[in-house]
Amino acid sequence: MSSGDPEQAPQWADTVRGLAHRVLGPVVAESIRFVTRDGAGRGYEYEARDGALTVAATDGVSASVALHHYLRERCGLSVGWDTVLPLGLTTLTDSPPRRGSARVQDGYYFNFCTFSYTMPYWDWADWEREIDWMALHGITMPLAITGHEAVLHAAYSLLDLDDQTIRGFLGGPGYLPFQFMGCLDGFAGPLSASWIERHRELGARVLDRERAFGMTPILPAFTGHVPPEIAASSRAGRRDWQGFETWVLDPADPLYERLSAEITRAQIKFFGTDHRYAADPFIEMIPVDADPAFPGAVAAATLAGLRAADPDAVWVMQAWPFSYQRDFWTDDRVTAFLDAIPDDRMLIADLWAEYDPLWERFEQFSGKPWLWCALLNFGGRTDPVADLRGVPASVDTALAAPNPPTGLGLSMEATRNNPVFFELVADQIWNQVPDLDAWLDAFVTQRYGRGPAALRTAWHGLLDTVYDPRGRRIYPAQFNGILTAKPSYTRMAQARADVTQALWYEPAVLAQAWERLIEVAEHDRDLANGPLGHDLVEVGIAFMARVADRYYLDAVERSVSGGTPALPEIARFLRVFEDLDRMLAARPEYTFQHWESKALSWAADPADRDVLLDNARRIITVWGTTDSPLLDDYAGRHWSGLVGGYYRDRWELWARGLDRALATPGAASEADLQEQLRDRAEAFLREGPAPAPADLGDLATESRRLFTAYAAQPSDNDL
Template sequence: MKPLILITTLTLLSAAVSYDFPHLQTLRSSASSSTQGKAAADLIERLIGDRSSDFVVEIDKGIGPQDMFELSSLENGKVKIVASGGVAAAMGFYHYFKYFCNGQRTWAGKQAELPSILPTLKTPIKISSLDMFRYYQNVCTLSYTSAFWDWDRWEQEIDWMALHGINLPLAFVGQEAIFQRMYLSMGFSQEDLEEHFGGPAFLAWARMGNIRGWGGPLPQMWITQKLLLQHKILKRMRDLGMMPVLPAFAGHVPAAITRVFPKANVTRLGNWGHFNSTYSGTYLLDFEDPLFQTFGKKFIEMQTAEYGTNHIYNADTFNEMRPASSDPAYIAQAGKYVFTAMTAGDPQAIWLMQGWMFLSPFWQPPQVKALVTAVPKGRMIILDLASEIEPVYQKFDSYYGQPFIWCMLHNFGGTMELYGAIDSINQGPSKGRNFPDSTMVGIGMTPEGIHQNEVIYEFMAENAWRAKPRDLNQWFASFAQQRYGHKNDDVNQAWKLLMSSVYNSSDGHRDHDLAMITKRPSVKYDVSSDLWYNPEDLFKAWDGFINASGALQASSLFHYDIADVSRNSLQVIAMNFFTDMIKAYRAKDIATVKKNGASMSELLTDLNHLLCSNERYLLGLWIADARAWAVDSSEKTLMEYNARNQITLWGPDGEIHDYASKQWCGVVAE
């Protein structure tokens, strides 16, 4: 039975958040109140089944300038959720689900056992978001994690987004179909595009102009099926009131442009990531060439005709690629022409750009200022992509008046290291909001890959409405009870230890800094230089999970967590064995080399057995998902090769080897 839906149609208030960005304030979901209410109700039903009838959802777009919800108990025992939109309603439900019913919904599963009688709210609870936007995804997530997702998996992820308050998600699926349509209409051949598009697991970097053709050719059925999938993704996002971010033309073109348009002014960029010229050295159309405006306009028009638009577009012209000139005048022209190409296709366009490139020494204040001020104020949003470890909005005076989003990158390559910068995540967003003349308009989560460190994402998402830093001990205790449905002193102590050690990196370490056992070895390795915490704290936390295993054995999320902590602990022990082996090697102590080598080998066998015990750590699922997209044996081979290469060699000859390595059963050992 679905939850009762009451819909009000009060007039939309035009005065949104009190920022000096009028164009942003006009952004609204086009979905009706009834559509958003039904989408939120359906989500609740997917999560808790028949108990969803205990919740009443009411959408009232006029209750506040920001996204907000109000929770109250009705006389019949039901809980009423009044919200400004579908996402806000999902947030309201999740707040009650977590903090009154000890529930949780994460990538690894859910704890959804509700009390037989819902807890009564003595007084209504009203919570409002602090910013305009809650952004989600990284352009790389579409390759490192979701490359082979089907609709069922996307539906689960969009539910997760809504529950965690995401209203500005990246929606990059299906763009190759539009680019194909555009290029073929302009004289390019299918063979030209086969050399241009990357393979299924490497599209992120082909889209950004880093590589071309590697992992391909991209099958036509893949292109077509992704187009159909994108329609489903966008419909669900929009039904919930989200504003999906679509791609725009950034200037990267097929190499065949020199044949199709011999007078075009193009530059061949330098090689990227150790790739040779066969797959790198991509072509960039000059911004002042009239073709740039033609391509940019036509792409957005074709994309809008196919998918509709919410007027926000991502384009990253120089991501990890050095511009042809550091002259601010050149940089300003580049920004101007990328934006005018967008507005040629959509006069209401807003350019959303990843700020990752601004960490490069190339981008000094004159260059950054030239780029961002070339676009009218409020018509560009910059993702301060890794604010929790390297915020750059401070260096560039809050982006010289352009709005930015404070983002937590957290993960590189989809690796699985236990990691977090909890103090920074706890304090950083409020610092961003209070920065002098701050132009911060939201928070974001921008991991390169997901399915790891779920506690960090639960914590970060609450920054949408948490105005002040939280008491970490109290929050982690609540998290553990929500995750397993019960209080347990052993596991509470374990999470407290993890919070103060592996999840409290404050010295510049990133999640992939530890030389994991799935990476190729080095004779210079020393584990102590890679640890930002005392490993004894990790081992004590491991003991806590083991001690709690009897009481919490019924929880599938506990099974996942104890496997995760065990995995990370065994990894650290293995790398200690390896460090001792390297020291013995340098001392030419062959006996000790053999001893530590044997110990490490035995431990890796144990680790593989552990990984094989939990479906979340099976290589076979990644491979099966990849092969499911194929229509014949040759495509199955291509899909599997893409899946295997990305997590190992990452390139034909190991150009970016091990960057996306996974500790999975079937990778650690066959």
């Protein structure tokens, strides 16, 4: 193996060795030696002899990738979000020399929203596990916003705002990422002083570890969004996002550049810098000035403020507005905006490139460096769905462009869902995937570490069903299924169209895949404690979501045709919620109680507890206020406590009023239902989820019970 000075341990060696200890345990990890590998770009070599593994790499992330590739290729084991660690290896398998090199310069990770929908309440143990996952999967450029509230507090203190005003402006802890993007302020708070200080410390610790691996974290930057107290004495415009009013400075106001610089200076003081700063001044809000030159003025002021504090600053911006509000962001407007910024001062994340690749529309962003990113997940929805077959070709096409992406990224709004999709994208940072079926076979073997061929057969059944949407748009604004939908009488007329749209595959194939997973779990219950358990739940959700759709359709059509509520069909429909809830309760991360307990772990006093509980309950249900429908159920999750409690209760209210709605169709019945639903939402915010079902079996038992009740007979599969 070629390498640098074999006597000189790399600077990153201790960090990667710590990862190896956590993944393999201390005994096996001590059999690994790390050395420096010379050469341009990111690369590695590994070789194993007589139970000892030598890894030569250009940097800490590449060394971590080498370790993961060795485990996958030679030991048949991978490390996922839900892998039980340490792995059960007792010795390291011999391996001839193997080399690898990255296909792109960087692996990007996260979305501002991820920090609200997945990790708002994480502690260091959660973050350490996540950073290990990042390193093993080739992530070199993570978005890092933990603790940014301390930066804003320090910067606004310089403008003579008092502590209470600033914390009120920052709002609730669960909504901070949306505050950082400039979407809202002062909502669901106030933020406690203890939260600010403890998260400043946590943010610094996260950054220290990421940098120790050799990662280049991206820190948040000023978007123009200011407190109303500052807007009142400045040149500022009012904006609206999903019913939330905010104020943004005019870029011609000198305060814009000053605040941009002060926030960056505070950022550097608290957290250091790697000269990458994320700011999205137009994220889902049309600019307050329609002048085509206005976005360029915002760009100039933003960049000037960044460079005043850090002359080497590079602005990282999500291209999402160009997709989300394409009526405003015409080709001419986007080109004018991009041309206002020097190419070496901006990096663009093409956020939804697996479905809506903007790089093709804007000719690789007029020469700017850019990232091909996969989004897939909106709001943290737990529906198992993705276009697996389309991803490799999409990545290869982008990399063959005249100005190819400098990196590939995962920009999901929440993690811990559809791991097969995100593993597939991350793998392509280092490896091309010419044969998806072969890749899937290897993924399944490595994910479980052992198990019969039935597991691979099951996964090919998933590939032919939920993971083959055939170009359909995967987006919350579309029908996502009755289980998490808000009841309505006016929507009943389109029930058949909704149900049909969600079913593009043969249900019997999905049922067969589900049963194969259950059979393996029944014979190897330890395996179900790890990734197999996660997959069992996801596939159970996939099947039961369509069962609920069908039963709802039966209840609606029989009630409408008979002119009176079809009580047996309605009872059968409501029973689905109760039965599914039991299965979900057997896996802790699929319980609302788990989410809520993580939130409460940050409560320093009773006042903190009230805000944390409200935030945890609110964002997963109504999102905003109970009288606003704009984001209601956006983050709908198939979680125990929601499915058998909150969601079922809403549909029971619908059923109780169905006779009146059928007898006297019109606005009155709908208005009455919506008022009752608001009352139920308010009760959930006060009281929280229903308790877990009693007398639960383990996940394999509960999965079999559910399968027997709903999928065991051929007629059950006629969804």
